Amino acid sequence: MNPILPKQFHIADVEARVMPDGRLYAYGSFDIPELRGFCSRIYHVFSTNDPTMSNWIDHGLSFENTKENPGVPWKPDEVLFAPDAIYKNGKYYLYICGPGDYEGVAVSDCPYGPFKDAKPIVGADGDGIDPSIFIDDDGQAYYLWGQFSLRGAKLEDDMCTIVPGSIIKGILTEQEHGFHEGSSLRKINGKYYIVYTDISRGRATCMSYAVSDSPLGPYKKGGVIIDNTYCDPQTWNDHGSLCEYNGQWYIFYHKSSQNGSAPRRVCVEPITINEDGSIDEVCMTSQGAGGPINAFCDIDASCACRVKGNAYIAPDKSSEELNEILTCCGGGSWRGDWAEYKYIDFGKGVSECTLRAQGKGVIELKVCGSDENIGTVEIDSKDEFKEYIFPLDIKTSGVHTLWIFFQGKDMSLDFFTFR
Secondary structure, rough: OOOOOOOEEEEEEEEEEOOOOOOEEEEEEEEEEOOOOOOEEEEEEEEEOOOOOOOOOOEEEEEEOOOEEEEEOOOOOOOOOOOOEEEOOEEEEEEEEEEEEEEEEEEOHHHHOOOOOEEEEEEOOOOOOOEEEEEEEOOEEEEEEOOOEEEEEEOOOOOOOOOOOOOOOOOOOOHHHHHHEEEEEEEEEEEEEEEEEEEOOOOOOEEEEEEEEEOOOOEEEEEEEEOOOOOOOOOOOOOOEEEEEEEEEEEEEEOOOOOOOOOOEEEEEOOOOOOOOOOOOOOOOOOOOHHOOOOOEEEEEEHHHEEEEEEEEEEOOOOOOEEEEEEEEOOOOOOOOOEEEEEOOOOEEEEEEEEEEEEEEEEEEEEEOOOOOOOOEEEEEEEEEEEEEEEEEEOOOOEEEEEEEEEEEEEEEEEEEOO
């Protein structure tokens, strides 16, 4: 289910890698909700061997750049932007970047760190952000970096020095490809694919791909893979990677939350590489890699894949435990405030809904394939969450997109389930 990591972690800019131990690892920047901004001065690494990506291990602090522990000695106490990581010759390399366009790499004997002894990328440090590391079949390492105009080069065997004379500029550009930032390079069926943050739809909400016969190009834009518009009213950017896991290709991306461009949380969708090498655009879903969500289990309302109007995912201030809820501050037009869940499996049929809500107003349920509301309930509980059980007007079966509409002010939804 999306988002895929535990609720206490707001991880963005994820590079997903299957490492030699066979586990899937997620490396990303670390948003802290209280700071209301992008990134922080620490990284955590997460891993799973679950095919549905439902269960992840937090391996703890993998790298930091604080006053007390300046992991980037030439840029102490600077924020850590998007990372990347790779394995080569018994070592794991963590590529880092941050304000002032610093670029560096730290090393570990373990895929989750701790990563230490950071050094600048000679020839790239001070020239951009958002590193991407790639090792071709012949063992040659390539390094990509940059914002608005993508640069790339070969790396020496030390994995931290640009091979003199190998830099190619303008591999992707904003004018030709919509390139904004966040490149990530993979090789698929003999072709080289860069996925990147694309601003061509007006905001940096898309992740698109470009294809080449060579790691350093030239690249031809293929199209958009995913667009996170409507993940939050204030969403701004998207950034992630492609990864093949258990024979299936996935796109990893992030979504904004809490009515702000940050904090962000990582999500995943399966994709198809067509016979002609193209990749079809996919939509954001609540189900992620695990298939349709069981309607007979408690469904966390914060897994909404799209929200509109005055609805957004918010922290639950009524709970001492970390929790997120779907909230709607109201004031919009009727049916202008809603949340979407793709996809819910209603099995052979449901006729009753239970939801836990707070506020005053009306909640309507509607599914794809029905012209009518399947259920309506009036909420009147301003001071605390209360469970409401109500019959559905239309018995519903099969797999559907579910929409929840709000009419009211200061309403919140914690979970819902069906019988």
